[in-house]
Structure formats: C-alpha cells, structure tokens
Amino acid sequence: MTTPESVSDKLDAVRLARSYLVRVAEPPAPAVVDFVAQHGPVAAAEAIRAGNCPSRVRDETEARRTHDHAQRDLDEGARLGMRLLIPEDDEWPGWPLLSLQLAASRGVQGVAPPLALWVRGQVRFDEVTEQAVAIVGARAATGYGEHVAGDFAAALAGQGISVFSGAAYGVDGAAHRGTLFVGGTTVALLGCGLDAGYPAGHVVLLDKIAEHGGLVVSEYPPGTPPARHRFLVRNRLIAALSEGTIVVEAGRRSGARNTATIAGALGKVVMAVPGPVTSALSIGCHELIRESGATLVASVDDVIETVGRLGTPRPEKVRSKRPTDGLGPDALRVHEALDRREGKSAEQIATESGVPVARVRALLPALELDEFAARCESGWRRRTRR
Amino acid sequence: MTTPESVSDKLDAVRLARSYLVRVAEPPAPAVVDFVAQHGPVAAAEAIRAGNCPSRVRDETEARRTHDHAQRDLDEGARLGMRLLIPEDDEWPGWPLLSLQLAASRGVQGVAPPLALWVRGQVRFDEVTEQAVAIVGARAATGYGEHVAGDFAAALAGQGISVFSGAAYGVDGAAHRGTLFVGGTTVALLGCGLDAGYPAGHVVLLDKIAEHGGLVVSEYPPGTPPARHRFLVRNRLIAALSEGTIVVEAGRRSGARNTATIAGALGKVVMAVPGPVTSALSIGCHELIRESGATLVASVDDVIETVGRLGTPRPEKVRSKRPTDGLGPDALRVHEALDRREGKSAEQIATESGVPVARVRALLPALELDEFAARCESGWRRRTRR
Numbered sequence: 114m115t116t117p118e119s120v121s122d123k124l125d126a127v128r129l130a131r132s133y134l135v136r137v138a139e140p141p142a143p144a145v146v147d148f149v150a151q152h153g154p155v156a157a158a159e160a161i162r163a164g165n166c167p168s169r170v171r172d173e174t175e176a177r178r179t180h181d182h183a184q185r186d187l188d189e190g191a192r193l194g195m196r197l198l199i200p201e202d203d204e205w206p207g208w209p210l211l212s213l214q215l216a217a218s219r220g221v222q223g224v225a226p227p228l229a230l231w232v233r234g235q236v237r238f239d240e241v242t243e244q245a246v247a248i249v250g251a252r253a254a255t256g257y258g259e260h261v262a263g264d265f266a267a268a269l270a271g272q273g274i275s276v277f278s279g280a281a282y283g284v285d286g287a288a289h290r291g292t293l294f295v296g297g298t299t300v301a302l303l304g305c306g307l308d309a310g311y312p313a314g315h316v317v318l319l320d321k322i323a324e325h326g327g328l329v330v331s332e333y334p335p336g337t338p339p340a341r342h343r344f345l346v347r348n349r350l351i352a353a354l355s356e357g358t359i360v361v362e363a364g365r366r367s368g369a370r371n372t373a374t375i376a377g378a379l380g381k382v383v384m385a386v387p388g389p390v391t392s393a394l395s396i397g398c399h400e401l402i403r404e405s406g407a408t409l410v411a412s413v414d415d416v417i418e419t420v421g422r423l424g425t426p427r428p429e430k431v432r433s434k435r436p437t438d439g440l441g442p443d444a445l446r447v448h449e450a451l452d453r454r455e456g457k458s459a460e461q462i463a464t465e466s467g468v469p470v471a472r473v474r475a476l477l478p479a480l481e482l483d484e485f486a487a488r489c490e491s492g493w494r495r496r497t498r499r
Numbered sequence: 500m501t502t503p504e505s506v507s508d509k510l511d512a513v514r515l516a517r518s519y520l521v522r523v524a525e526p527p528a529p530a531v532v533d534f535v536a537q538h539g540p541v542a543a544a545e546a547i548r549a550g551n552c553p554s555r556v557r558d559e560t561e562a563r564r565t566h567d568h569a570q571r572d573l574d575e576g577a578r579l580g581m582r583l584l585i586p587e588d589d590e591w592p593g594w595p596l597l598s599l600q601l602a603a604s605r606g607v608q609g610v611a612p613p614l615a616l617w618v619r620g621q622v623r624f625d626e627v628t629e630q631a632v633a634i635v636g637a638r639a640a641t642g643y644g645e646h647v648a649g650d651f652a653a654a655l656a657g658q659g660i661s662v663f664s665g666a667a668y669g670v671d672g673a674a675h676r677g678t679l680f681v682g683g684t685t686v687a688l689l690g691c692g693l694d695a696g697y698p699a700g701h702v703v704l705l706d707k708i709a710e711h712g713g714l715v716v717s718e719y720p721p722g723t724p725p726a727r728h729r730f731l732v733r734n735r736l737i738a739a740l741s742e743g744t745i746v747v748e749a750g751r752r753s754g755a756r757n758t759a760t761i762a763g764a765l766g767k768v769v770m771a772v773p774g775p776v777t778s779a780l781s782i783g784c785h786e787l788i789r790e791s792g793a794t795l796v797a798s799v800d801d802v803i804e805t806v807g808r809l810g811t812p813r814p815e816k817v818r819s820k821r822p823t824d825g826l827g828p829d830a831l832r833v834h835e836a837l838d839r840r841e842g843k844s845a846e847q848i849a850t851e852s853g854v855p856v857a858r859v860r861a862l863l864p865a866l867e868l869d870e871f872a873a874r875c876e877s878g879w880r881r882r883t884r885r
Binding site: 257261386387388389390403409 | 643646647772773774775776777781782785786788789794795796797798801
C-alpha cells in the first residue's frame with residue numbers, strides 16, 4: 114500500500130517530467146503526446162532526453178531536448194505565482210480537453226492535447242470549465258463589437274457561465290472586462306509565457322483576472338515570447354475548453370475565425386454575432402453564418418438556447434443521476450474506453466482514452482474494486498454498478 | 500376559323516367578366532377562383548350575378564354581387580391610365596403566379612391567385628417578372644435600413660433584376676427609389692386602388708415608377724381605399740411575383756415578416772439582411788435567419804448567389820434550349836400539367852394547371868398540332884417534340 118507521501122512524491126516526479134516535456138516540445142506535439150500516453154510522462158521524458166525515441170518524437174524534440182529547465186521552470190513559476198497543472202491532477206479539465214484527443218484521432222491536424230498547462234489564479238480549472246463559453250473577435254473592434262462583447266460576457270457571467278477568451282485587444286479584452294465587471298469568472302488563454310507581459314496594455318487586466326476568481330492560462334513555460342503561430346495553436350485550447358465559441362466581429366481573415374473553425378472541427382457549437390452589413394468587421398461573422406453553418410446569436414438568450422440545444426451534456430451536469438458520478442475525470446475516461454463485451458489491454462485503453470498507460474494501470478484495479486471494470490481473458494471489460 | 504375581330508371581342512367579354520369578378524369578390528377568394536377555373540370567367544360571372552352558384556362562392560360574393568361596375572371600372576381605369584390585366588392576356592405573369600395556385604392546392608390558406616390585376620405603366624408584366632427580387636421591410640426604418648435597401652435595389656437593378664416592393668414608407672420606398680436612381684425596373688404592389696393616392700407621401704414616387712419603365716399594380720379596382728387586411732393580402736403577390744424576398748429591417752411583428760412567411764410557404768427564397776443586435780429593427784431579420792431558415796444576405800453578390808442557388812430555374816431563362824420555348828405561359832402550364840403515360844380530362848388539366856378550362860380546351864388542339872400533346876382514350880397525354 115502506498116503512503117500519502119509516496120503518492121505525492123510520484124506526482125512530483127510526473128510534474129517534473131511534464132515540466133520538461135512542455136518546454137522541450139513546441140505545441141502541438143502529436144508524436145510526443147502519443148509517446149507520453151504509451152510510456153507515461155516520466156519514462157517518456159527520460160527516453161526523449163536520452164534521444165532514445167522514435168524519429169517522429171525526435172523530430173518534435175530534437176531542437177530542445179538537452180535544455181532541461183524543468184525544475185527551474187517549476188521554481189520560477191512558483192515565485193511568479195503560477196502552477197503547472199498536469200493531466201494527473203484532479204483539477205485537470207480532462208473532459209473538455211478530450212475533444213482534442215478525439216479530433217486528433219479522427220485525423221484533424223494541429224489539435225493534439227496539451228502536455229501540461231501553466232496557470233495563474235486561485236480557482237480550480239475543472240470547475241471553471243463546467244459551464245464555459247468562449248467570446249472571441251477582432252483586435253481592431255468597433256465600439257459596437259466591444260459593446261456587444263462586454264454585454265454578452267456580463268450576461269453570461271450573470272448566469273454562472275465562465276467566459277473564455279484570448280486576452281487580445283478589442284473583443285477579447287471587452288469580454289474579460291465585461292465578466293469581471295459583474296464579478297463573474299473569466300479565463301484568459303495566452304499564446305506566450307504567463308510572465309511575458311503581453312499584450313502590454315492588458316498586464317493589469319490579466320493580474321485582475323488572476324486575482325478576482327479567474328484564471329490566466331498558457332501551455333508555454335515562463336519566458337516564452339509571443340509569436341503568431343502560438344496564438345493560432347492557443348486557439349485550439351479556447352475552442353476545446355468551452356462548450357461553444359461566439360465570434361463578435363471578425364474580418365474576412367482573422368484569428369477569431371480560426372478559433373471558430375477549430376471549434377467546429379472539435380464538434381463544439383460555433384456562434385456568430387451579426388452586425389451592420391456596411392461594417393468590414395462584421396464580414397467574417399456574416400460569412401460564418403452564411404457559409405459555415407454558424408448559428409446567429411443576437412442575444413444571450415440566443416446563446417444559452419444554442420449551447421443548451423446543441424452542446425454535449427457533460428457528466429458534471431447529471432452528476433446525481435449516474436453510477437459513475439463519483440469517478441474522477443481520468444477514471445471516467447478509462448471507464449468510457451472499456452467495452453462491455455470485448456476485453457482490452459491497458460495499452461489499448463490508454464490509446465483510446467488518452468489517459469497515460471501507467472495511470473490506466475493504476476486506475477483499473479480501483480475501478481474493479483468499485484465494480485466498474487472486470488478482468489477477463491483478453492484484458493479488461495466494462496461493468497456498470499447498479 | 501375565328502377572325503381577329505371575334506378573338507378580340509371574346510377577350511373583351513372575358514375582361515369585362517373579370518372586371519366584375521375582381522370587384523365582387525374581396526381577395527383572396529379561393530372559391531370564386533376555383534369556380535372561374537371550372538366554368539370560365541364569363542359563365543362564372545353570369546352565375547354569380549344571378550346568385551346561381553355553390554354556397555362557398557355565394558359567401559365570397561353575396562355582399563357585392565349586384566354591384567356591377569365592370570364597364571365603369573374599365574372606363575374609369577382607362578381614363579386614369581390603368582389597364583386591367585387578365586390571365587387570358589399574353590402579358591399575364593402566369594409562371595410566377597403558379598406558385599400561388601400550387602400552394603393553395605397544398606392547403607396553404609389565403610394564397611388564392613388573383614382574378615385579374617390593375618396595372619399602371621408601359622412595360623409588359625411577364626417581362627418584369629422574368630428576373631425579379633422583392634425587397635421589403637419596416638416603415639419606420641433606420642438610416643441603416645434605408646441605406647441598405649436603396650443600395651441593394653440599385654445593385655440588383657444594375658444586374659437587370661426587377662425590384663418588387665410594397666410602396667410603403669421606409670424600406671419599401673428606399674428600394675423603389677434606389678432602383679429608379681439607376682434607371683432600373685421597379686414594381687410597386689399596392690393594397691388599395693391605384694387611384695387611392697396612398698401613401699400620400701409616395702404619390703409622386705408612384706407616378707415616377709409608372710412613367711419610368713416600372714409598374715404600379717393592384718388587384719383592387721379603382722376607388723378601393725387602403726385597409727390593413729389588404730396589405731397582408733397584397734403581400735402574397737409580392738412574394739409570388741419575385742424569385743425571392745429580402746427582408747431589410749423588421750421588428751418582432753411586422754408586415755415584412757408576413758411577406759417572408761408567405762414567400763417561404765410558396766417555396767420561394769427567403770433572405771434577411773442582418774444589422775446591429777442593438778437595433779430593435781433588426782430583431783425580425785435575425786429571428787428569420789436564426790429560427791425560420793432565412794438565408795443571411797450581406798451583399799448583392801450574396802443575393803444573386805442565393806437566388807441562383809435555390810431559385811427555381813424559369814423556362815424563360817433557358818428559352819433557347821427547350822423544345823417548349825415557343826409556348827406562351829398558359830400553354831406551358833397546360834403542357835406541364837400533362838402526364839406522359841396517363842391521360843387526363845380538360846377539367847383535370849385546368850385544375851392542375853390553374854388555366855381556365857375553356858382556355859385549356861382551346862390550347863389542347865394547338866398543342867396537339869405542335870406535337871406537344873396527344874389524344875388518348877382517357878383524355879390527353881404529354882408529348883415532347885424533338
């Protein structure tokens with residue numbers, strides 16, 4: 114039997130390994146993510162550090178594999194008020210991020226799930242994703258766009274919905290501010306390290322978000338500068354972590370439309386706010402509605418109707434009704450990956466659930482004890498407790 | 500063989516009968532329309548005048564059947580520069596109005612086709628409906644709504660598309676003016692007699708439409724005052740005579756939405772222009788897009804793509820390619836109603852085509868001569884000339 118100390122020691126080792134991994138591989142790193150799922154983070158990190166890994170993994174890590182700043186990043190992060198959240202933590206938003214795993218397994222490019230996330234703020238990440246909507250849009254928003262973004266954000270927050278956005282000027286900033294204004298929960302996803310001081314004009318806003326019940330989040334370790342490709346890569350997290358994405362003002366080509374496209378590919382709800390046809394900044398929204406099947410939302414009632422109508426009901430929402438309600442997110446994913454008739458190996462279950470194989474091996478006996486899983490000749494199969 | 504004189508005499512008699520019918524029955528008058536289709540306008544008018552008709556027809560005509568102003572209306576109309584256009588005229592827009600007939604036969608209420616139409620203007624009615632789009636919207640339009648209506652109308656007119664509307668203040672007026680401004684063709688459908696001087700502020704506009712290559716049209720005889728129910732009844736003509744209806748600004752409940760609803764019921768394309776979500780006058784447009792499946796149009800290119808993509812291709816557009824291209828609209832409708840295998844009686848063909856049975860009987864031998872129809876044991880069947 115393991116003592117609390119040894120569990121904690123093990124989690125520390127995993128966190129250190131993931132701290133190494135999240136810096137060594139520029140996201141998204143699908144080969145590294147698969148490699149970690151197969152071997153667990155500690156063994157994967159060791160193999161990568163030693164250059165003892167398949168060529169696809171080496172390609173994603175070669176440039177930085179000897180830069181081992183894992184402990185320094187954890188120390189520096191702690192000093193700066195950040196923590197490194199990892200999939201092995203209870204707080205990890207495993208359920209919404211599962212959409213990335215599923216899309217990647219369907220062949221969607223560039224949507225590998227994050228290896229870990231740097232977080233500033235006091236609330237639990239899994240709680241703020243329970244009911245979340247993303248509001249994104251043009252940096253050079255008009256007064257109309259900023260007004261609508263702030264108004265929608267405040268009204269959603271008033272209904273207990275978290276507002277996710279990208280901390281950019283314009284629509285993003287208005288969404289964060291609108292949420293803070295009514296004391297709601299807002300989450301800013303960055304395309305740079307949390308200490309990058311970017312965007313410069315939003316440093317105070319980001320501090321306020323972290324201090325007032327929200328989170329500032331990035332998969333980039335401290336010191337990572339902003340870059341255009343990082344904003345695009347970051348967009349998959351905004352899309353995945355929310356039930357739906359609302360685009361408020363977007364030009365013909367824009368980052369907000371990129372987020373909307375990813376949200377669609379992840380099977381999330383895509384919504385767009387119309388505006389005057391005479392405004393260049395509403396063109397992207399109108400095209401999304403007209404050509405990409407985005408749902409027109411003209412009010413927060415429209416948003417709630419749309420998310421409620423199309424959104425995937427989450428286990429959290431029906432917690433009191435299901436026998437699996439007591440399970441943590443990883444156990445739930447392992448349980449979901451099991452089949453009632455056909456036995457599966459721990460490796461198969463790890464691949465299908467996206468839960469590291471080491472953790473799958475640890476969870477299966479616990480699931481067996483609770484009558485959620487059973488051993489059989491060909492591995493493990495699902496049971497459902499009455 | 501009939502001489503030109505006798506044909507002309509016969510048409511005069513039919514016109515006189517329809518002049519009586521269109522005044523005696525307040526539109527839409529489905530029972531009267533059916534009765535006329537069965538017996539022809541002259542016999543139907545005589546029967547109604549004598550009170551010798553089924554109770555449904557009597558109900559629709561009882562109040563006015565003894566008011567025979569048929570000749571006086573024709574004389575008065577001629578004096579005022581109007582003509583009474585009837586389905587027996589070549590110029591009658593039989594093809595687009597067929598949508599009313601078909602919808603009525605599917606059980607849609609309140610969409611019986613008109614018995615005749617009073618017209619001011621020099622152009623042929625069938626020509627202006629060859630490529631036509633309706634632009635409708637709020638009377639109390641904003642500057643934005645009037646701007647968009649005028650802009651869309653001018654651009655559509657520039658592409659040779661006629662712009663239909665209802666001559667009301669606000670969006671309707673802006674659409675008519677935008678068309679006239681670029682020398683395009685616009686058609687105003689009224690819910691009162693053409694001499695009613697309504698709306699008072701648009702008397703000069705209506706004169707200009709009639710004088711500058713457009714038409715002013717109503718199924719109400721001279722002297723009929725405007726009334727709320729007449730505008731709603733008139734809306735079915737706007738919807739039917741155009742390939743699609745564009746709603747530019749509409750409140751939650753509005754006449755423009757009524758026109759859009761009818762257009763949808765007629766199988767026409769329904770389009771709506773988005774606007775600021777903060778504008779009460781765009782609520783109706785957004786609801787049409789969000790809830791009623793209207794297509795968002797943000798530009799005239801969008802309109803043309805939508806009408807082209809969804810609109811029924813009309814025989815006129817492919818005139819050079821089909822063997823039936825030489826046929827007039829009634830002959831075409833009779834030909835369409837024929838079946839290749841199963842013979843049909845003239846009465847059946849009249850019912851299905853909406854062409855009066857007397858005219859069906861006159862057209863069938865001509866179609867036979869041209870190898871478009873053949874007699875068989877059970878009536879008439881379709882042939883297609885090579």
